[in-house]
Amino acid sequence: MSDKQMFWTKFKRILRTGFFNFWRDGTVTLASVLVMMVTLLVIGLISFSSAVLDTTLAELKNKIDINVTFVTSASEEDILDIKHTIESLPEVLLVTYISRDEALSLFKARHSSDQSILSALDELGENPLGAVLNIRARDPSQYASVAEFLESGNVLSSGGLTIIDRINYFQNKAAIDKLAKIIASADRLGVALALFFAAISVLIAFNTIRLTIYLARDEISVMRLVGASTAYIQGPFVVVGIIYGVVAGLLTLLLFLPLTYWLGATTENFFVGFNIFSYYLRHFLEIASIVLVSGVFIGALSSALAIRKYLKV
Amino acid sequence: MIVFDRVSKVYPDSSVALERVTLSIEPKEFISIVGPSGAGKTTLLKLFLAEEKPTDGAVYYESINIHTLGRKAIDAFRRKVGMVFQDFRLLPNKTVYENIAFTMEAANRSDEEIESDVPHVLELVNLTPKIWNFPRELSGGEKQRVAIARALVNEPDIIIADEPTGNLDPANTYDIVQILKKINDLGTTVILATHNKGIIDLLKRRVVAMERGRVVRDDKTGKYFV
Numbered sequence: 259m260s261d262k263q264m265f266w267t268k269f270k271r272i273l274r275t276g277f278f279n280f281w282r283d284g285t286v287t288l289a290s291v292l293v294m295m296v297t298l299l300v301i302g303l304i305s306f307s308s309a310v311l312d313t314t315l316a317e318l319k320n321k322i323d324i325n326v327t328f329v330t331s332a333s334e335e336d337i338l339d340i341k342h343t344i345e346s347l348p349e350v351l352l353v354t355y356i357s358r359d360e361a362l363s364l365f366k367a368r369h370s371s372d373q374s375i376l377s378a379l380d381e382l383g384e385n386p387l388g389a390v391l392n393i394r395a396r397d398p399s400q401y402a403s404v405a406e407f408l409e410s411g412n413v414l415s416s417g418g419l420t421i422i423d424r425i426n427y428f429q430n431k432a433a434i435d436k437l438a439k440i441i442a443s444a445d446r447l448g449v450a451l452a453l454f455f456a457a458i459s460v461l462i463a464f465n466t467i468r469l470t471i472y473l474a475r476d477e478i479s480v481m482r483l484v485g486a487s488t489a490y491i492q493g494p495f496v497v498v499g500i501i502y503g504v505v506a507g508l509l510t511l512l513l514f515l516p517l518t519y520w521l522g523a524t525t526e527n528f529f530v531g532f533n534i535f536s537y538y539l540r541h542f543l544e545i546a547s548i549v550l551v552s553g554v555f556i557g558a559l560s561s562a563l564a565i566r567k568y569l570k571v
Numbered sequence: 572m573i574v575f576d577r578v579s580k581v582y583p584d585s586s587v588a589l590e591r592v593t594l595s596i597e598p599k600e601f602i603s604i605v606g607p608s609g610a611g612k613t614t615l616l617k618l619f620l621a622e623e624k625p626t627d628g629a630v631y632y633e634s635i636n637i638h639t640l641g642r643k644a645i646d647a648f649r650r651k652v653g654m655v656f657q658d659f660r661l662l663p664n665k666t667v668y669e670n671i672a673f674t675m676e677a678a679n680r681s682d683e684e685i686e687s688d689v690p691h692v693l694e695l696v697n698l699t700p701k702i703w704n705f706p707r708e709l710s711g712g713e714k715q716r717v718a719i720a721r722a723l724v725n726e727p728d729i730i731i732a733d734e735p736t737g738n739l740d741p742a743n744t745y746d747i748v749q750i751l752k753k754i755n756d757l758g759t760t761v762i763l764a765t766h767n768k769g770i771i772d773l774l775k776r777r778v779v780a781m782e783r784g785r786v787v788r789d790d791k792t793g794k795y796f797v
Contacts, residue, residue: 264679267681267682268676268679271676278664278665278669279664282664283664476660477662477663477664480660480661480662481662481673481677482649483620483622483649483654484649484650484654484673484674484677484721485645485646485647485648485649485650485652485674485677485678486646486673486676486677487643487646487677488642490676490677571622
C-alpha cells in the first residue's frame, strides 16, 4: 500500500472505531453526553445573557431624547422658527412639535386615572403647559452638543428674550448615565460569573472524559503492547470526544428551543422589547456554531490530554 | 536470538525483582520459565517487551539493545512479538473478529489481508463459531484462545505467554499447551512463564527455574523441581 492509501485506510479505521466505541459504551456515552450538555448549556446561556444586556443598553440609549419646553407665552411662529433652526443641525435626526393643546391632552391622558390632578387642572381654568419640541439625535453621544447649542442662547426669540422654559436633557442624562453604569457593571459581573461557571463546567466535562479514559486504561496498555502507534490508539478516543461534543451540542441547541420559548414572554416584559426566543431564532447560526465548536473543542482536547498519561507503556 | 545480559531490576520501593540474570534464547526454541510468585518471571518478560527498563544490564534482540529503541521502533518491535496473558486482556468493546483485526490494523495490514487472515487464525484455535461474539460472551478457555489467535495473526517471531493457563481448568490448559506446541513446531519461538508443574512435565522442553530474582537452574529437557 502507498503512504497515501495507508493514511486514508488508517483515517477510516480510526473513525469507524471511534463510532463503534461511542455506540457500544452506552452508559459511559450517556453520562459523558449529559455532562457535556450541562457545560454547553452554560456556554450557550452566557452568549444569551450578554445579548440581553447589550440589547437593553442599546434600547435604553434609544430612549434618550430632548424635550424643550417653551414658556406659555411663546408664539407658535417663534417656536416653528426654532424648530427649523434645530432641524438644520447635522446631528439632529427628527424634531417633533407638540402644541400646547396637544401637550395638555397628552398630560390628561397620562393622568386619566388620577382624579385629583385632573380636577386641579380644571380648577386652574387655563392650560398651564407650554408647547414642546421633542428632539432626537442621530446618535446618543450627540445629545450633549445639541443641548449645549440650545443652552448657549442661539435660539432666542426676536425680542431678544429667551422663550425656552426648560430643557429636560440634563435631568434625564444623570439618570440615564447611572442606569448605563449599572448595566455595564452588571455586564462585567455577568462576564466574570459566566467565565467562572464556564471554567467549572469545562473542568467537569474534562474530568468526566478523563474518567472514561481511565476506565479504558487496560485496553490502552494492551493496544500499546500489540505495537499500535500513538496516533492509532489516541485517534478513536479523540473521535469519541468529538462525537460527545457534537451530540451534546445538538441536544443543547434543541433544548434551547422550548427553553427560550418559555422564557420569551418573560424576557420581553422584563428587558424592554427583548424576546429571547426570537433572538435565538434570528441568531441561530451564530449560537449553534459557538455551542458546537465549544463542544468539539472540549471533547477532542479533553480526550487527547487525558489519554497521554496512559500511553507511556 | 534473545539475550539477557546481567540484567538487574530494582523497583522504586527497593524491592529487587531481578539480580544479574543472564540468559540466552535461541530462535525457534520453546522455553519455560518456572518459579514461585515473585521469582521475577513477569519482570523478565516486561523487560523484554520494553514495558520496564532494567536498572542494570541489557536485553538484546538480534543484537539490538531493546531499551535504546525510540517510540516507533518499540512499536515496530512489539509487532514481531505475540503476547498471551493470564487475564486474557482482550478489548471488551470489540468482537472476537475486531480484537484480532485490531492487531493487524496496528501493523498496517490491508483490509483484504485482515478479511482473509482473521477467519483463518480463528480456525487454527478452533473458534470460528464465536467470530462475532464479544469477549464477555466467551468462557475463559475461549477467551484465551482468542488471545492466542491475536498473538499469532501477525506471524510473530516470538510468542510470550505469561501464565496463560492460570485461570483455566485442566482440559482448557491442555488445549492451550497443545496450541502453543503447535505454534512452536511451525517455527515460532515460544517463551512461557508458568508455575504449573503439569504443563512442564507434559512439554519436555527447556526449563529455566527462577527464585528470588535469580536463575537457579537451566535444564534442556527439564522437569519442574522448584
